[in-house]
Amino acid sequence: MPVERYMAEEAERYGLANNHPIEIKLGPVIHESPPLPPQQGSYLDIMLWSLKLRYWAATHNDYDGPVDLKLYVRYFDPETSPHLTHSVGMQKGLVGIVNAFADRRAAGQNNVVFAHEMLHLFGATDKYNKSNNMPLYPEGFAEPDREPLYPQQWAEIMGGRRPISENKAEIPDKLNHTLIGELTAQEINWLQGE
Numbered sequence: 375m376p377v378e379r380y381m382a383e384e385a386e387r388y389g390l391a392n393n394h395p396i397e398i399k400l401g402p403v404i405h406e407s408p409p410l411p412p413q414q415g416s417y418l419d420i421m422l423w424s425l426k427l428r429y430w431a432a433t434h435n436d437y438d439g440p441v442d443l444k445l446y447v448r449y450f451d452p453e454t455s456p457h458l459t460h461s462v463g464m465q466k467g468l469v470g471i472v473n474a475f476a477d478r479r480a481a482g483q484n485n486v487v488f489a490h491e492m493l494h495l496f497g498a499t500d501k502y503n504k505s506n507n508m509p510l511y512p513e514g515f516a517e518p519d520r521e522p523l524y525p526q527q528w529a530e531i532m533g534g535r536r537p538i539s540e541n542k543a544e545i546p547d548k549l550n551h552t553l554i555g556e557l558t559a560q561e562i563n564w565l566q567g568e
Contacts (some may be wrong), residue, residue: 376406376485377492380549388564397491401437401444408434408446411462428467443468443495445465445488447531449476461487463494470495475567482548489549496562501532501555509533530555549564 375398385395388543409426412419431444450458452475463470470491474484494500501514514533517526529536531552535543546552559565 376482376549377489379465379553380485380489384554385564388559390564395526397437399437399439399441404434404436404446407448408432410459410471413459422469423463427464427469427471431467431469443470445472445492445495447471447474447484447488449474452477452480453477461491463491465495466495468495483545485549486529486531486546486552489552491535493532493558493562495552498532498558498561500534501530501557502534507535509535509537513555513557516555518555528553530558532558 378398379501381396382394386393408430408468409423409424411427415423417534431446435441435444445463446469448471450473455475458473461470461472461474470489472484472488474480474487475543509515509530510533513539514530515523515526516528516530516533520526523537524540525538526536529543529546529552531554533555535544535545536551554562554564556565
């Protein structure tokens with residue numbers, strides 16, 4: 375699977391002894407949607423939703439075998455849903471929801487979103503401005519020391535986009551257009567803090 379290969383390549387880049395840090399197993403199709411996060415909810419609304427999602431995940435475990443974490447993928451037709459709501463991954467409960475396009479041409483971008491949300495489950499934090507989705511400097515940049523700074527060659531996976539200029543960034547269309555930055559590597563215990 376592309377996400378497994380990506381994680382193995384990034385683990386090798388950081389010198390991890392484990393050259394196969396994750397294993398993804400596909401579970402059965404679930405026809406009932408998980409509870410969706412509130413759009414403009416209060417802290418209490420979000421906390422309540424989090425509990426509902428964890429309960430839902432616990433009661434919808436049809437996978438036969440041990441499970442460390444769960445990511446549910448909701449597929450949408452790009453013709454009727456050209457814009458998707460944010461996906462979510464929660465370290466507490468080790469559960470997440472990935473919103474993806476049901477189109478083979480979107481497979482690369484879907485994998486980027488899947489890897490991003492999966493890394494949340496391991497403790498990685500978002501590294502972009504939530505008001506405009508622009509990567510934060512320097513932590514949201516794959517190459518914060520690049521001269522000139524723009525355009526960046528890669529996207530930092532938790533920055534979510536590849537910065538093209540100070541005001542423009544694009545969503546990577548493949549995982550191999552992203553890197554796990556040093557701060558993200560520290561957050562997921564791949565790199566010791568300085």
